[in-house]
Amino acid sequence: MDHVTQEKRSWLMSRVSSKNTKPEIAVRRLLHSLGYRFRIHYKSLRGTPDIVFTKRKKIVFIHGCFWHGHDGCRYAKLPASRTAFWAEKMARNRERDQQVYEALERQGWKLMIVWQCELKRKDELIEKLVKFLGMPKA
Numbered sequence: 001m002d003h004v005t006q007e008k009r010s011w012l013m014s015r016v017s018s019k020n021t022k023p024e025i026a027v028r029r030l031l032h033s034l035g036y037r038f039r040i041h042y043k044s045l046r047g048t049p050d051i052v053f054t055k056r057k058k059i060v061f062i063h064g065c066f067w068h069g070h071d072g073c074r075y076a077k078l079p080a081s082r083t084a085f086w087a088e089k090m091a092r093n094r095e096r097d098q099q100v101y102e103a104l105e106r107q108g109w110k111l112m113i114v115w116q117c118e119l120k121r122k123d124e125l126i127e128k129l130v131k132f133l134g135m136p137k138a
């Protein structure tokens, strides 16, 4: 893709990171099949959280490892070209995430981040989700 201009590349990448990304749908399906009920893309909260449990006052964010800069994750490796550009972009994303978390926590919400790579170990992910959310209603 090296012949693509920076502008075009940014545009392409911005499409990739849009809503209803695959990991997000996978987590939604998983939660649904476990029997949880939730709201999605909840606009009345800062950062339009992906999955919101209004009664439990809990929020689950699904983050792509690259875009949100998953620490130490092999999927968050920076591209070999224009590395500084991507590093800066990721740092900005992370900073923005942090601001969103803090604002939500101040309002009394409990947060959990599901990283894209965690979907590879579904059993562990389920355990983590149930621990965070409490058991779904039978």
Ligand SMILES: [Zn+2]
Binding pocket: 065, 070, 073, 074, 075, 076, 115, 116, 117, 118
């Ligand atoms: Zn990851």
